[in-house]
Amino acid sequence: MVLRVPLFLELCFYLFLFLIGQAPFYLGKSYNYHIWELAAPTNDINTTVACGFTHVMAYFYAGLTKKGLKLFRKYIQPTPILLLLIS
Numbered sequence: 001m002v003l004r005v006p007l008f009l010e011l012c013f014y015l016f017l018f019l020i021g022q023a024p025f026y027l028g029k030s031y032n033y034h035i036w037e038l039a040a041p042t043n044d045i046n047t048t049v050a051c052g053f054t055h056v057m058a059y060f061y062a063g064l065t066k067k068g069l070k071l072f073r074k075y076i077q078p079t080p081i082l083l084l085l086i087s
Contacts, residue, residue: 014047017047
C-alpha cells in the first residue's frame with residue numbers, strides 16, 4: 001500500500017502536466033510571434049524518460065521485495081540454455 005500512493009500521486013502529477021499543455025496560454029507577444037508559450041512539459045523527452053524510469057524502478061523494487069531474486073527466474077523461464085548463448 002505504501003508504494004501505491006507515490007505512484008498514484010506521480011500519475012496525477014503527469015496528468016496535470018498534460019492538461020497544462022492543452023490550454024492555450026501565451027505569456028507574451030512580440031511582433032506577431034508568440035514567445036513564452038506555456039507548452040506541455042510532457043512534450044519534452046526527458047519527462048517521458050523520467051516517468052518510464054520511475055515506473056520501471058518501482059516495478060522491480062516491488063517485485064524484489066515480494067519475491068526476492070526469484071523475480072528474475074521468469075525472464076529466463078522458456079529455456080535457460082539460451083542464457084548461455086547470449087553470454
